[in-house]
Amino acid sequence: MEEKKTAINWYPGHMTKARRMMEDDIKLVDLVIEIVDARIPLSSRNPDIDKLARNKSRIILLNKSDLADDAVTDEWISYFKEKGFYCLKLNSRLNTGNRAVNSLITTACADKIERDKKRGINNRTIKAMIVGIPNVGKSTFINSFTGRKSAKTGNKPGVTKGKQWIRIGGSVELLDTPGILWPKIEDRNVGERLAMIGSINDQILNIEELALEIIKFLNKNYKKMLFDRFDITENIFENVDTETMMNPENATALCIMDYIARKRGCLKKGGDIDYEKAAGCILDDFREGKIGRISLERV
Ligand SMILES: Nc1nc2c(ncn2[C@@H]2O[C@H](COP(=O)(O)OP(=O)(O)OP(=O)(O)O)[C@@H](O)[C@H]2O)c(=O)[nH]1
Ligand SMILES: [Mg+2]
Secondary structure (H helix, E strand, C coil): CCCCCCCCCCCCCCHHHHHHHHHHHHHCCCEEEEEEECCCCCCCCCCCHHHHCCCCEEEEEEECHHHCCHHHHHHHHHHHHHCCCEEEECCCCCCCCHHHHHHHHHHHCHHHHHHHHHCCCCCCCEEEEEEECCCCCHHHHHHHHHCCCCCCCCCCCCCCCCCCEEEECCCEEEECCCEECCCCCCCHHHHHHHHHCCCCCHHHCCHHHHHHHHHHHHHHHCHHHHHHHCCCCHHHHHHCCCCCCCCHHHHHHHHHHHHHHHHCCCECCCCCECHHHHHHHHHHHHHCCCCCCCCCCCC
16 A cells, blocks of 8 residues: 555635635625535635624535434534534435525524614515535535526636526525635645545545545444445454554554455456455445445534
């Protein structure tokens, strides 16, 4: 195995322009709805949003919660609530959360609605926008919440037709283009977690290293799920090589990887293990939630 090297130079070129557009858009809204990935609620945030959205009502939606460990997600909800955010867990692929989101919007903007009332303004629409890093489900959420295919999944900056607002439930207007932020990956662990959930392009990553890291994490935190998914039993470790200098954690992970590779038929001609293929299998299973509901970050 190669030395650990999680590549981080994947920053898209049009970042500055998109960010400037988002700063302008935020000025137009009362409420900022931030979407994060429930499996990594911290690593999938960009902390700059707290500066960009100051003075606005704030909601955090923990999306893809169907893939995350529910008990851990609930702890994250308490965590964000304590910090003053309104917060909900969500599966945007279903339409079941819309009512809860609607009522959260009203709660989050209650002060504003009250202030307006005192000034004699009734039923002024609340303007909201969605923000978040790539791939957290912004477009899926907008489409589900508005009940139409408005947001495209591939975002194109530079549309000059003016802002499109979508009216929802009578009193809320949603900007139909989400604001895209970029994750802060100065910390290697953050980059690694983003890669694990598939938010960083696989081609620039060492996927074998990544799969091994997932195995290590699962073996430590979700052992039963890992063993059940791949029919692993303790006796596969009988032949783990204890003579080498490799640390036991790495040796165990590699043993599991070899076992999965053989089980899934990830072999090269001649019978050697095809590690790239095996890593692909493990990553796919993990990202699709086939191993189980897993949270990579805890409060
Ligand atoms: N399991 C699960 N998948 C989801 C959920 N929400 C979105 N997805 C999937 O996540 C992927 C990314 O969703 P998008 O809506 O395109 O994400 P986005 O944030 O708009 O991405 P960019 O436009 O690239 O910034 C898609 O394959 C969605 O089907 C969810 O709640 N659960
Ligand atoms: Mg999108």
